[in-house]
Amino acid sequence: MIKLGDFSELITSLGDESCELKVILPIFSPGKVGGRAGLPVTALDVGFDHDRGKLFLRLDKDVSILTAKQKAAILKSVNRGSSWHAYEQHKAMKARMAEETDRKNALLLAARASVQNDLNRVGWLGGTDEERTRLSALLDGIDAELAPKRGTPRHGN
Structure with missing residues (x-):
């Protein structure tokens, strides 16, 4: 895991051109032709409470390993006040x-x-x-x- 200080040193080492670079989070997308798929970083959030000591990157879209169907099931379950994870274990x-x-x-x-x-x-x-x-x-x-x-x-x- 990279620390913010190391990250800062890396940016400084890039020199003047670092100001024009876009910050992109790559996405695994095999078989794609052209540049790598990625999501732009739109903001940075410093963690607090349980996330103290962490810097979070905010992206254009939500990043998840879940399918759209699974995410919809989770939202529906949470809105009903139940646990999607418990339901998946039950299934x-x-x-x-x-x-x-x-x-x-x-x-x-x-x-x-x-x-x-x-x-x-x-x-x-x-x-x-x-x-x-x-x-x-x-x-x-x-x-x-x-x-x-x-x-x-x-x-x-």
């Missing part, structure tokens, strides 16, 4: 939970098919009532896990 957690539920359901469906095959085999081979009862109870348990729970929203909503 990510909800997506992870949906993936985990899908993975669990795929495993349960595979287990169900295996148990059903065993039950069919026991039935054909004249297995014991105890085996049929155990396998049927296992199928009922798997079906109960696969059934949508009441009051639990389905993912994607």
